[in-house]
Amino acid sequence: MINIKAKERYHHGDLPNALIDAALLILARDGIEDFSLREVAKMAGVSHAAPYRHFKDKMALLEAIAIRGYSHLEAVCKISYERYPHDPNRQLFEAGMGYLTLVLEKPEVAHLMFSGILTKNHVSLPLKQAGSKAVKSLGWIIENGKQQGIYSDQKTEKLTVTALACVHGIAMMLLGGLVKKPESKQQLKTLAKQISETMLQGLLKR
Amino acid sequence: MINIKAKERYHHGDLPNALIDAALLILARDGIEDFSLREVAKMAGVSHAAPYRHFKDKMALLEAIAIRGYSHLEAVCKISYERYPHDPNRQLFEAGMGYLTLVLEKPEVAHLMFSGILTKNHVSLPLKQAGSKAVKSLGWIIENGKQQGIYSDQKTEKLTVTALACVHGIAMMLLGGLVKKPESKQQLKTLAKQISETMLQGLLKR
DNA sequence: GGGCAAATGTATACAGTGTCAACTTTGCTA
DNA sequence: TAGCAAAGTTGACACTGTATACATTTGCCC
Secondary structure, eight states: OOOSOOOSSSSOSSHHHHHHHHHHHHHHHHOGGGOOHHHHHHHTTSOTTGGGGTOSSHHHHHHHHHHHHHHHHHHHHHHHHHHOTTOHHHHHHHHHHHHHHHHHHOHHHHHHHHSSTTTSSOOOHHHHHHHHHHHHHHHHHHHHHHHTTOBOSSOHHHHHHHHHHHHHHHHHHHHHTSSOOOSSHHHHHHHHHHHHHHHHHOSBOO | OOOSOOOSSSSOSSHHHHHHHHHHHHHHHHOGGGOOHHHHHHHTTSOTTGGGGTOSSHHHHHHHHHHHHHHHHHHHHHHHHHHOTTOHHHHHHHHHHHHHHHHHHOHHHHHHHHSSTTTSSOOOHHHHHHHHHHHHHHHHHHHHHHHTTOBOSSOHHHHHHHHHHHHHHHHHHHHHTSSOOOSSHHHHHHHHHHHHHHHHHOSBOO
């Protein structure tokens, strides 16, 4: 836990991180629509123009937050991959749960990552890379499942995209209010189990 | 095609629709982040406060646009349902294509509909209803497929949510730049075919 | 038709925003 | 220790959403 406000001194000490932490608080409270750089600066105990010493503009600060989000997702996949090496279904399920948990606990961060706001004009390289790494780490899980003879022989990339689309879709529907948000970890688990079962089995009769 | 600017008279004639049309143009050009009510008013040839006679605030105008979007999706489902009454897979595919086409052709409208910006604080009833109707019309397709003995015996709602999640997920990934946008109708069709095949078959080996 | 209220559009004002340029303070290094 | 780059401040600008008071037009009732 960083001390956001570190006054008494002219120089803050670690303003970039303090700004990110303050931004996270404000995003959670107000949502992205009312997010203002000036208020971030105020919360960090610093003048309204100080952030420009560390971030090119408002979007650059938001981008830094999104990148952290992608790194988190990548880590989630890797951890579940290593934890259940002989159970691809479990790997997939846990990765999906991590995904959904992020969206439910930090909806504004998820919104930032996935809405396209940040990629509208130009896609920054670091952001792109962070995203790709997260997707790749999901690909490993699918590939592993194929090698263990559990998953279909279709191309890995094809399976990955579909699986990702599925969990991403649910996540976005939660975010957009198209699906009622689970009120407990248990409810979330039930929802995730339903989705993953249908995803594994397919819509067609077997 | 409505005549957006209808000057020469003090009263505009059909300002609400003119504002919506102007808003669509500006959204397409600038994206939602730089969307300003004042510019909408200017494009409609009207003073910057005039929109407040017809919309409670900026969000209400955006909401009207989102509602139109949901109605469009509902229509897409219904049309494809009626066009291929004996081919649920085709119904599903065409509905999905319509969905993806909307997202690709009017990304900002899709963003408005699905980002959660509009539902963040309070969900307006008309918006909620428009969304529900669209989802229900997809449910009919699945239900029809079950009755024809093609789709799995799992609960309709469960299948619907998963199918919707899948196409919605792809749509949002396109929107967010996580998947490269198809450059032609043909490429889009190929992508959609891949997804739907995997979705129908499931990840598991058969 | 004349008059009047409601609907619609305008003008003005205010607080808050992102961003820039010119300034000041600080800490490091030659 | 002198001086210079980094980090923070102040003030300004154009622009935003929105509220209020005012003006014009329209439709309706007598």
